Amino acid sequence: MSAEKGKNKFQGIFMLTDRLSYQALEAHYQQIHKRHLRDLFKEDAGRGERMSAEAAGLYLDYSKNRITGETLRLLTALADDCGLRERIDAMFRGDKINVTEGRSALHTALRAPRGRCLAAAAVPDAGKPVHKVLSRMAKLANQLRAGEWLGFTGKPICNIVNIGIGGSDLGPVMAYEALRRYSKRKLKFRFVSNVDGTDFKEATRGLSPEKTLFIVASKTFETLETLTNAESAKEWTLKKLRNPAAVARHFVAVSTAEKKVAAFGIDTKNMFGFWDWVGGRYSMDSAIGLSTMIAIGVKHFSEMLDGFHAMDEHFRTTPWERNLPVLMGLLTVWYNNFFGAQTVAVLPYDQYLKRFPAYLQQLTMESTGKGVTLDGEAIATYQTGPIFWGEPGTNGQHSFYQLIHQGTKLVPCDFIGFRKTLNPLGRHHDLLMANVFAQSKALAFGQVAPAGEPYRNFEGNRPSNTILAEKLTPAILGALVALYEHSVFTQGVVWNINPFDQYGVQLGKVLAEELLPSLSKNARLPKDDSSTVALLRKYRG
């Protein structure tokens, strides 16, 4: 926490809604919220090109938003007022901006090129250990990809199972799916996250323990789900291999907790470390990305890191009005706080990005789902993080787009598409992309119903961003993830919250452990609320 309650060095003593820059936006909203995108485009022939920005291989068209030049001016003034510049510098410097946990948030150091001085005051030599671990990961990845890492019985490992949950699962799964086209097809990858035994059973179905390597990924190495799955994995392996010494050839760990890894029985020579300044949901390019590196190889992994870094540098150095993450973050604030929009839909038109919305749900909602300011004040006068959700197009068009087009709710959308497909097939790609352009057009401009058929009316004026890139490469994926990471950071600065803690997750971990003993048939029922007790009774039968 900052030294003096009620104050922090970035925002003074104000609540967001007390700021004149915020009140100016409220007044501006009253003036322009009824303006239709049809008119805004009619009045300004160059709007589509002018309201665009490009960085790290991503082109952002934000012209189909309900904004004018004045809106942008006021939003960037709000960002200045909230100390965005100082906060970005503090993050990159390694200041302990995760105040509730007393930590830096230095995920940007994970992708900084070797030898680059990060000027990280709190973490002086972050670069050195990062590259040391990357080299160790590379060694293992190369051995596995070459069929040189042998299991206990001498057979080459060809199945990799990542066990982890939350930040130790969603990034690896998303990246594996997104970059599957670049992956070594001879290796099989599976991911186990849920403590539901079904997840483990299905993930290991058909695999031979002799040829399977488990990556136990857990920052804390105390997450119940992960440790339970890891124990089951150990049993599954030893049932076949019948010698505890086999664990060394079939288990590696990714963690910050060396002692706990050793206590579990994994040789710490087979442990890949990271640091408390890497948050779970910001960890996919730390050792948590080990499965990604094994899948796509060292070169592609390092291209992915370069993509992250290119966006980091863009975010750090570019004026707000051309800064993609800042623009997207401020637009999210605009709809969330002034239009009262409750959600944002993320709609990637690429089947490889099918897990991207799920990944973003954690990144965004675990970061901005907060109700207390950095000063510890309850937030009563404004809204914080919206709900992020989505599915790949065109599938979503045949399902929930109806509500986005004609429902009574305002749902700002992010469309994501690529000029080139990784799998050319007849006219498929043109058809796919025609849908991206048609959807954002229909949402913005609508369509007038024939007389007497009001149900055919599309009022339009529904905002969207379109993000276009050449094709889905490791570097583009890195840039895309960093774009959303920094957009979330920008939102957090305006809302004056800590986007790097997650006490809601911790609560779940503690409560389940407390209740667990009461699930056994003969245990005493706890003195709990009547609903919980009734449910426990019903479960125990």
Ligand code: G6Q
């Ligand atoms: C992410 C959260 C959370 C975490 C999981 C797994 O930012 O902290 O989702 O990643 O709870 O935690 P472990 O990696 O410690 O097992």
